[in-house]
Amino acid sequence: MLLVLISGLALGALYGMTAIVYNVTYSTAKVLSFGTGHFAMVGGIIGAFLILGLHWPIWAGLLGCLLVGALFGYATELLAVRRVLVSSDQHLWVLSTLALAIMVQEAMGLWWGTDPTPFPHLFAQQRGGLLDQKYWLPIIAAALMAGGLEIFYRHTLLGKIFVAVSEDDFAARARGLDTGRVRTLSFVMAGTLGALSGFAAGQLTFADFNLGTTLSLAGFIAAALGGIGSSLGAMVGGVVMGLLTAFTSHFFGAEYQKTIAIGLLALVLVSRPQGLFGRPLMRDV
Amino acid sequence: MIVTRLHSSALGRRSLLIAAAAAPLAMPAIRSARAASAPIKLGFVVALTGAFATNAQAINFGFQKALGEINAGGGLLGRMLEAITRDSAAEPTKAVSFTKELLFNNDVDMIGGPTNSGEVLPTLGVVTAAKKIQIISGSVDQLIDPVKYPYAFRCLNKAGQWFTVSVKYTLDGLRRRKVAIINDNSGFGVLAMQSVEHVLKAAGVTPVYRVNADIGQPDMTDEINKARDAGADVVHLWSNSTGFLARVLNARGQQNWNVPVIAIPAVLQEQVANLLTSRAYWANVYSPAYANSVLDAKGNLPPATQTFLDRYKSEVGPFMAAGIYAMLQGYNIPMIYAAGVRKAGTVDTVAVKQALESIPTIDLPYGPFHFSPTDHDGFPDDGMVMVAANSLHPNGGFEAAPAGGAG
Structure with a gap:
């Protein structure tokens, strides 16, 4: 039973990290990039390529992976978001971010191959079971990511600028803030964090070009469950999703895990549309 | 000069008329000749x-x-x-x-x-x-x-031949009857579940555990533990996903459960071995393969x-x-x-x-x-022969599976 718990927590941590990455871009641009899970996919594959393929040391592999993630985030903002936001009030970024993500996914499939490939062990470890690093690495990374973002938003100038843009874009601009640059920076940050999540969970997911779509969906559900815009909610939503998936599979059978997990999500959203930690939408009258 | 020209002109018209009349008759022959030489x-x-x-x-x-x-x-x-x-x-x-x-x-x-x-x-x-x-x-x-x-x-x-040969090896070769089936939830995985159950049923065997798990499920430890708790002494594993196959074998290895696994031929591929935490987890895994890839006693492939x-x-x-x-x-x-x-x-x-x-x-x-x-x-x-997954030789051939398995 403990293994079910730890496995569910690890999976939940990965979902939670993806949900947090959704929030990073949503906060500044009000855009939910549907290529969010693809940041993790790219992180896993680049990490495996640099460490196993080019034999870089792990720290260099991690840095390289974060750099590529940052570039991917920047490209997403530049190619799929910036012009769409300028030229349309409609939510066309749903299509543009998804299209770019699919292009990247197909490119990775052509370059890396379509079969999952191994991800390196980051630490020498003889024993598996409950202490297996494939479970603990995503959990630790998720905790660090959530904590680090809280510190960033509350205690750094740049973080406070992010919050200001998030709360009132117009007022921030009136105060002279370059909100476009903040938005770009948020996508760079999202790409970096997404790549980090893929790197941390690489042993759990393998380096797999197909991972992005699954994660984009699961992360979005976690974000919606926790309340879009809330980091705490994203993490709780992810963990709830992960545990629900693991325990549903354990008690009712793996055939029903998605049906029950998503069914429960639908129930939560019907009864509490703003999610567990989101604020209800207030409208001036 | 003029007469000559008129004369030749008259001839030309006649030829043209004859050619025009003959063309429809000649076209099929031309087409046929072209088709006969076309790729x-x-x-x-x-x-x-x-x-x-x-x-x-x-x-x-x-x-x-x-x-x-x-x-x-x-x-x-x-x-x-x-x-x-x-x-x-x-x-x-x-x-x-x-x-x-x-x-x-x-x-x-x-x-x-x-x-x-x-x-x-x-x-x-x-x-x-x-x-x-x-x-x-x-x-x-x-x-x-x-x-x-x-x-x-x-x-x-056809896939049915995989299942027939595999079940025969399970019951007669390995002499195991407590079968757990762990398949993915793809169309193939679901169909394979029905087919294996059907072949087992014909032999009077009901699986002790069966599951069509999500093809992207990152950890299969729970499924392996449930199969073990159900008393399985052999696991059937049918999925086209190399990731899924590797996750089940990794979970089995990490739980130190050396139960024989009968799996789809994809399990023979090097990609699966590369995804295993330890290459030792590839032991005691068998698959229906082809006589064309089975080595003789001297380690030679069929000619x-x-x-x-x-x-x-x-x-x-x-x-x-x-x-x-x-x-x-x-x-x-x-x-x-x-x-x-x-x-x-x-x-x-x-x-x-x-x-x-x-x-x-x-x-x-x-x-x-x-x-x-x-x-x-x-x-x-x-044309199908059961082979041991970890018996892959550098020449691409496999050794036939031993009658009683690896023990």
């Missing part, structure tokens, strides 16, 4: 990208080599073969579109592929309606039906397989990971079609169909094929 077109729908691309690329390699060999030998009926290849990216909708394009725009003489069962199914009706020979490369049993799809033939074993590998030894390297049989499977497609055309003496679909149904045996490196009016599967059960 025979083979449309090939193959998932070179997308899921299962590694396998499909090896199949494509074999296909192109067979085509080259036939052309080097003078072609068929004095005509060269021309392949028109389309990458379906493992998407059924693309497979159907490309099949239609090949049939109706490129006017191909036959269709090879698609190379995944899920893609084959929606193309069968289209090719049947167009009345063309189709040599499919999908293993699901239901794809071949000589009544519904009279021009479709299979170039590999026909070795000849194929020797002929292309500078090129086969990148495709060995998918297994020799994948290359040979692709090699079958033009070769089976060529056998039918040679016997029929024409590319006419009905004649080729009847020829294929009447050839006693088509001997190929993959194995012998024998089609009949009621059987378009063709590959015999004894």
